[in-house]
Amino acid sequence: MLTRGARRKGRSSANPRQRLLHGWDWADPAIELEELSPTSRVLVSGGAGEMIAALAEAGHRVTAIGSNRNQLEYARRRIAGGAFEPGAAERLFDLGRGMIRAASPAWSRRRVRQFLQEGDPLRAAQAWKDRLDNRTLASILKTMLGPAGSLSALILRDFSTPIPPHFDEAIRGRIGRALRKHAPRENPYAWRLLLGEELPGLRVPHVDPARVAWVDAPLLEHLERAEPGSYDAVTLSNVIDGADERWVRDLRKAAVRAVTPGGPVIARSFATTMDDDAAKRARRDRAMLWGSIVVQRS
Template sequence: MRNPWQRGRLTVGRRPQVMFGRMYEDPAAELSVFPPAGRVLAIASAGDTAAALARAGHRVTAVDISATQLAYARTRLAGGPTVTGTAERLQAVARRAAGLVVPGWRPAAMTEFLRLADLEAQRAHWRERLDRPALRALMRLAFASAGLVRRDLWRALPPRMDRVLRRRLEQGLTGHPNATNPWAWRLLLGRECPATPPGPAAGDIEGGIEWVHADVVEHLRSVPPSWYDAATLSNVLDGRPPAFAAELAAALRHGVRPGGPVVLRTFRDTPPLPGDPLPDRSLLWGAVVRLHPLTAGA
């Protein structure tokens, strides 16, 4: 079956696009379990996670099925500009709509909220000013049909995604200090967090990353046994049939050394492959796990 990410689009249409201008992954998950200075595999996407791993001393192979996304990430990490991808455009529409129905979601009020660092104050602010009935109605309407989003990717989302997303936002925005959470700023305001360093567009790290245009399972099958010390995979099981999980597990057993950590991110609440949850400050993922050793290559 065709990989739904191979089309290079989140929305309907034929021409491939940059889907993600930035990434919404907390690389602290990988850095907490990866062995030092290893040979690691990552999904390229917008390049942020690959950059974080390269900066930490890893030898990174960044793989992506979308040639457009791969070329963008490579150019960006070589010093090129960060562009607005489809995901960022959709987020901007959602933020404007939320601000129309709930004043707390307007940019000035949201900036005030994101400057908070006290979790009790954040919980109170969420309940009183953000999680309002009008927002719930808007989110339910927004997720009532696929609209412009491609149906194969839409079907990968959990049922009642409006409730699921509200729960994930609440957990992230009340469980971690906003003032130092770059993923909260990026998602809810479309701006970079003032407390974090600039993004990964720095030419000094691009040379530490090998770029490969391929399906990740096919790539893992093509490398020598136990080639990688660790791997991080995002969205690779989303939108794929259940049988694909077994193909991925077999490819990991071949391409990742025995016991090598594999981090999996999925929009689903329950990952298709079993694993132990990892700490995560981002707000979108249903599960961020370290796959169990028997699945990942023991």
């Protein structure tokens, strides 16, 4: 058991900034839907509600957890059909795109929107390589996401997450790989990331919030208090990034204990991994941001 001081080194146990961090979810529920057994009892880190709604709509019994009340309440409103509201993440992306557009004509809204209409993954990947993944983009991302970069500082301030080394190069490569698998015309995450707009005609799942159990509590404390086998699965995004190693070990131990034997604990991370299976799952995630999606079974 961690001391109170050590617990503060875990991001989900730290005092959260009580503000909206995510207006959109940046994790593809298709990964979870492949891993979960039917009608699973699944614990989901709150986010913007889209993962919660997708799993509940598929028949899973969802518990949403978060220690940021504003974020949790937004997720509750969002799954009931509430309007999108930009959070800190979306504002950071807007800032980055604005700087890139100002320096590179290839990144004008008109040209990016035209690029996003491409329905062939291979042509999209080639267009990314030839036009959008240019020297200007590389230079700006290196400056903004470097150790002293403006975006790095804002991300650390708002999310308590240090940017992994060489993340500027990693994100460009991840976008290119994702485009080879997922045509941008039908990928909502490509529209969000590259243009800051929703995919035209996208239907975000809506479910009755009463179908979801809502837990306003620190993640590790909740898992440690849960009875063994309380859940059939746990899914977490960007929880372990920047957290204390001991806290991460305790979190994994508590999550595995809380899950029924054979059930998955799914954890997304921005960090690059040497685990081939985790890297392959990350490449399947249409959100294009993740370096690793680990699935650990109890």
